[in-house]
Amino acid sequence: xxxxxxxxxxxxxxxxxxxxxxxxxxxxxxxxxxxxxxxxxxxxxxxxxxxxxxxxxxxxxxxxxxxxxxxxxxxxxxxxxxxxxxxxxxxxxxxxxxxxxxxxxxxxxxxxxxxxxxxxxxxxxxxxxxxxxxxxxxxxxxxxxxxxxxxxxxxxxxxxxxxxxxxxxxxxxxxxxxxxxxxxxxx
Numbered sequence: 001x002x003x004x005x006x007x008x009x010x011x012x013x014x015x016x017x018x019x020x021x022x023x024x025x026x027x028x029x030x031x032x033x034x035x036x037x038x039x040x041x042x043x044x045x046x047x048x049x050x051x052x053x054x055x056x057x058x059x060x061x062x063x064x065x066x067x068x069x070x071x072x073x074x075x076x077x078x079x080x081x082x083x084x085x086x087x088x089x090x091x092x093x094x095x096x097x098x099x100x101x102x103x104x105x106x107x108x109x110x111x112x113x114x115x116x117x118x119x120x121x122x123x124x125x126x127x128x129x130x131x132x133x134x135x136x137x138x139x140x141x142x143x144x145x146x147x148x149x150x151x152x153x154x155x156x157x158x159x160x161x162x163x164x165x166x167x168x169x170x171x172x173x174x175x176x177x178x179x180x181x182x183x184x185x186x187x
Contacts, residue, residue: 001136038178041171043081045178057103057184059180060167069151071142071176073183083138085165086133086155093122093129103156104133104141106141108169114141131155145174 032055041043042062048055059070068089071080080103104118116135128182135141145151147167155163 001030008147016108017088021156036182038175039171040174040178041174043171045175045182048181054186055178056186058172060169060175063167064165067165068091071145071179073179073184075186078180078183081142083133083135083137083141083185086128087131088128092125092127094124095122096124097122099129100157102158104131105154106135107152109140109150111144111148112137114138141174142176146170146176148172162163 032050034046034048036045036047038045040058043058044057045056048057054075056073057070059068061068063069068086068111070084070086071081072084096138098121100120102118102120104116106114114135114137116133117132119132119134121130121132146169151167151169151172153165153167157163
């Protein structure tokens, strides 16, 4: 995977949020309809739909112009949300593949250090890549996100090649609460 460069934080206008939501679909390379978009500080909550399929998302795209952090809920398994970061690469990918599986650490403020694995995935026809996290105590991390100020993540790409990101949690509590509630109401 080529080196990743991250842009400095910026404020994206609302139309850019909508465009990036369509560019960052849940099922990678499938465009979902978005509705029920509600702002919560630097976060948003919304509904994604395609036919009868529904998903609910709490997301933050304030911290980076090319990256989105999201917590995603699916009816029927609302107690098992998944955490994902999407990073824009600027060119459509030729194939779907798992590009890498690396150790990853996440931490809210000075709370628990959550060690796990991060899977880097590309999808054919998608202009970004996805980082999916596998953590033993994800429910605890979500609770810490709801009460914290900053989520920090570190990915170890090998040979002391670390990648760091920080995401603002202003509004995370309300966005996560609403996405979870929408999921439960749809189940």
